[in-house]
Amino acid sequence: MVSKTVLITGCSSGIGLALAVKLAQDKQRRFKASLMKKNFLKHEILFTLGYKDKEKLEAAAGPALHKTLEIKQLDVCDEKSIHNCINSIPQRHIDILINNAGVGLIGPIECQSIEEMKGIMETNFFGVVRMIKEVLPDMKKRKSGHIVVISSVMGLQGIVFNDIYTASKFAIEGFCESLVIQALKFNIFVSLIEPGPVVTEFEMKVYEDAEKADYSQTDPETAEIFTNIYLKNSKAIFSSLGQTPEDIAEHTLKVIMTAKPPFRHQTNAIYTPMTALKHADPTGALMTDSFYKMVFRYDTLLHISLKAIRLIRWQAHKMRQGARLLGFR
Numbered sequence: 001m002v003s004k005t006v007l008i009t010g011c012s013s014g015i016g017l018a019l020a021v022k023l024a025q026d027k028q029r030r031f032k033a034s035l036m037k038k039n040f041l042k043h044e045i046l047f048t049l050g051y052k053d054k055e056k057l058e059a060a061a062g063p064a065l066h067k068t069l070e071i072k073q074l075d076v077c078d079e080k081s082i083h084n085c086i087n088s089i090p091q092r093h094i095d096i097l098i099n100n101a102g103v104g105l106i107g108p109i110e111c112q113s114i115e116e117m118k119g120i121m122e123t124n125f126f127g128v129v130r131m132i133k134e135v136l137p138d139m140k141k142r143k144s145g146h147i148v149v150i151s152s153v154m155g156l157q158g159i160v161f162n163d164i165y166t167a168s169k170f171a172i173e174g175f176c177e178s179l180v181i182q183a184l185k186f187n188i189f190v191s192l193i194e195p196g197p198v199v200t201e202f203e204m205k206v207y208e209d210a211e212k213a214d215y216s217q218t219d220p221e222t223a224e225i226f227t228n229i230y231l232k233n234s235k236a237i238f239s240s241l242g243q244t245p246e247d248i249a250e251h252t253l254k255v256i257m258t259a260k261p262p263f264r265h266q267t268n269a270i271y272t273p274m275t276a277l278k279h280a281d282p283t284g285a286l287m288t289d290s291f292y293k294m295v296f297r298y299d300t301l302l303h304i305s306l307k308a309i310r311l312i313r314w315q316a317h318k319m320r321q322g323a324r325l326l327g328f329r
Helices: 014-024 051-064 079-087 114-142 163-185 201-212 220-241 245-256 269-280 285-296 299-325
Strands: 006-008 046-048 070-072 096-099 145-150 188-194 264-266
Touching: 006 014, 014 201, 014 245, 079 114, 096 114, 096 245, 114 145, 114 163, 114 188, 145 163, 145 245, 163 188, 188 245, 201 220, 220 285, 264 269, 269 285
Parallel strands: 006 046, 006 096, 046 070, 096 145, 145 188, 188 264
Antiparallel strands: none
16 A cells, blocks of 8 residues: 655644544555654554644544644744654655645625734735655655645635635636646645535634624724625525535545545535636626625525525435435445
8 A cells, every 4th residue: 555644734623634533543544654664664644733622633633643743843833843743754745745734714804904804815825835845845845745725715716705715716726727737747736625614613713703893994884794694695505505524525535545646625515605606707797797796785695595505405314314224324
């Protein structure tokens, strides 16, 4: 079995935690790292997060800790921290780099400081660039490697009141789209994982904080649109269309196990038509008109549709549970 070392950023919760645990507890033990001796194999997957958060991952990993999982300190906004982390890995050998660390920001831009906006770009864009910049030369020398970025459908389609977060995802999508051509020449694959809404503690905290925030720096109409239309619709969308971190981890596992990994992979098929709107009409009119009507004119229809989808998904879930109880897969 081919040995693989996987390095994941941002494993304290959500997608990163689910993915770290899934790989570490892989029953087939497909992820191994060849260490100092040529014929000595130790099951090991390398993960990264700050020490203050490692207890949660240690508890979730269970028996896999120190066997298939090693926790290392890493700050994606600090080049020295990145360099030290990579140097601590035997021969700096990383087969798969999964860039998951990220932060969110929602709301009217008048209520957000430039410093807050820079913070989003520092983590979501430059954090990924720093990681890739550090591991790419080694992958080029070996002529092998896989760089995975947990992006978003918002890297393809702008969403109202997510201006800066969307900008950070657009930036990393453009960066990877440029990089992938060069990387392929060195037999290095680049993959963008593009989820829609994912129900995590982090995501829910962002929305809870948004409900209590001060919007006096914008006009009353914009504040009303954000709090009474956007936040309300977002809750309905998350409860109807949202995936779990475990869903995204499963999709990511399939991508990294593919012989020729795809460049883009959307985890939620419901969003594919939405992201295709801009390509259907190069002028942008179809996309902007569709979203404008969805937000401001067909609010009631949107909620009825979401309730129907939620019911269908619930019924499908119950059917799968029943099938498993009967011994079907």
